[in-house]
Amino acid sequence: MAVMDVHNDSQGWLTMWLEPLGEDRWLKPGEAFRVRSDYYGDELAFSVNFWRDDDPSAQIENVAVWIENGDCSAEVVDREGNVIECGHQRPDEINRRWQARLDAAQQPAAERNAGPEPLAREPLSD
Template sequence: MAFSVNYWVDENDRAAGIETVAVRIENGDCYAEVVDNAGNVIECGHQRPAEINRRWQAKAEEIQKRTAEQKAGRESAG
């Protein structure tokens, strides 16, 4: 196989609208290009657009706050 593609998303990422794709070149041209649906070349490394990063951070904070509130509610009830 010339390359492998790994796709995953966890609960927090999904809530923030983030999907993760990793492409690894296994054999062949080490200068292969990966493109998105629009044909734009994806550069090597982590590319998380600023807007996605901002939304992800906001959603992560919201989830942490909600989790803490739920935990506090269970502790006060028990």
């Protein structure tokens, strides 16, 4: 089994992205998660990318754990071994911002799919 620990030693949030699935898990300062894969081969199981959020005042840092080999549905657990699901501890503000972006992105498609409004018909007179 391949195992990798991710620690948040920063003063703010650390978002851990599990790729290629695009799953997010949020670590508070001082927290640690463990990523486990069923891979037993000789090649590297994981690779890592790190970046800071575009808004430095947000104090959000990001780490992407890429599953390079083995089943892409790796398991993420806390120090006690409890499974940590996608969206864990995602701040409400981030949920609202992401939902607003999704709604804005879907608006043009919804308008295209709605099509033209049907013409109003006047009742027939006797």
